Amino acid sequence: MSAEVISLGCRLNLSESETLRELLAASDDLVVINSCAVTSEAVRQTRQAIRRARKARPDARLLVTGCAAEVERAALAAMPEVDGLIANTAKLDPRAWNAAPRPLAEQRTHTRAFIAVQNGCDHACTFCVIPQGRGPSRSLRVSEVLREVEAHLARGAKEVVLTGVDLTSWGHDLPDAPALGSLVQAILSTFPALTRLRLSSLDGVEIDPLLFDLIADEARIMPHLHLSLQHGNDLILKRMKRRHLRADAVNLVARLKARRPDIAVGADLIAGFPTEDEAAHAGNLSIIRELAIVHGHVFPYSARPGTPAARMPQVTAPTIRARAAELRAAVAGERARWLADQLGLPQQVLAERDGTGHAPSFARVRLAPGTIAGTIVTVTPTQIIEGLLA
Structure with a gap:
């Protein structure tokens, strides 16, 4: 049997998994788990995926990569189902897998191309272990991104999605520290035949003026803004060590909708962060309606050992689950109203x-x-x- 890649977690993992499928297409009887460690639940799901994969393919070689393979390296390596681990920073290197890249002519076509233009993170959010799993922020050069876009368009992709762990920090480590807007402009200018460009999760405070104008005015950028928001209460945002306040997100969305009313807003939200009381939770709920969040990713908080948040006063597990359910219900309500408004519109x-x-x-x-x-x-x-x- 050919290689199988099982992806968990973020869009960056999805992008990397597509690359791994191409890279390992000629590898026989191999299963790769591209893992996630963003929460304790994500690690639990990684373990479940490993066990399911081993049961389904008992004779295959099973390798684990991704963030959990870094953060939980010893624990995963000790699982009897696992044959080996590949470092997260090396997983797209053919040498790590003893694999030769496939010729372009042999690669299958795609409808949407996920291109990871940035990896790693330089921030220190108090709940997050991703910097441990991904390392510091690293950016592809403009020329490298353009080559990837060109290759995907040659294979028939109609839409390009730019992804990254902290996408809006793209360029900070490159000479002259270009901002993400300059990369987006370069892609649009170089490839006039590209009709659809989509951006994955953005940190609102890092949206540079050029990127703002492109999102607001450029028809080829899809009207879909997904914010790394995390919470709607200022005190919780400060304890998370986020770099924005509630008003920053509200103002950003208001300014964009004033110029592009059809833009659909998505956001990541954490339920039950340590010290979150009923008033803070109410702020989390209310920002869903205020921003009209119709694509919501709700994460019940789970303590990650070694993070500052794990040492803060914790909210009880039943309360976290109940608050996550309320957030999801609020998003579902906004989404239902929004979908109803789309009826009859081409x-x-x-x-x-x-x-x-x-x-x-x-x-x-x-x-x-x-x-x-x-x-x-x-x-x-x-x-x-x-x-x-x-």
Whole structure:
């Protein structure tokens, strides 16, 4: 059997897993777990994935990479199902796998291309172990990014998604410290045939003026803003050691919507951070409505050993679960209202292989049987079925 790559966690992991599938396509009987360590739950899911993979393919060689392979290295290496670990910083190096890169002509086409333009993080959020798993911030040079974009367009990609651990810190480590807006401008200028460019999670305080203008005015950048928000209460944000306050996020979204009213807002939110009382939780709930967050990623807080937050007064587990459920319900309410507003409006949908596709706003749309993957089709939805426009 050929190599199988199982991906957990963030969009950067998804991007890297696509690269690994290409890299290891000629490897026989190999299973790779591209792990996540952002929360204790993510590590638990990594362990589950390892056990399931070993049960499904008992004779395969099973290797683990990703953040959990760094943060929980000894514990994962001790699992009897694991044959070896690959360092997170080396996982895209063919030499780490004893693999030869496949010729471009042999690589399969994609509808959407995830390009990791940045890796690592220089910040010190009190809840996070990702810097331990990913290392300091590192950026691809503009020329390297343009080569990757060109290669994906040659393989038929209709949409490019820029990803990174801390995407808006791209360029800080490069000569003259260019800002992300300059990279986005270079991509758009170099490839006029690229019709859809999407940005993954952004730190709002690092959105430079050029990037702001491009998001607000450039039609080829999809109207979809996903913020690394984390919370809606200022005291909790300070204890998280975030670099923004609630008003910063509110003002950013208001300014963008004033120029691009159709922009859809997503955000990461943590429920039950240490010291979070009912008033702080209420602030977390209320920012969902204030920003009209329709793409919400809600994370129940879990203490990570060695982080400052783990030494703070903890919220009880049942309270964390209940508050996470309330946040998810609030996002679901905003999303339901938003989807209802999309009915009757023509959507330009990029078709995927599973019979659905994404509108520019990242709304998922059910497509007519036989729609060819990789094509952009116009759909005017008339109903909502299981959370999908149809």
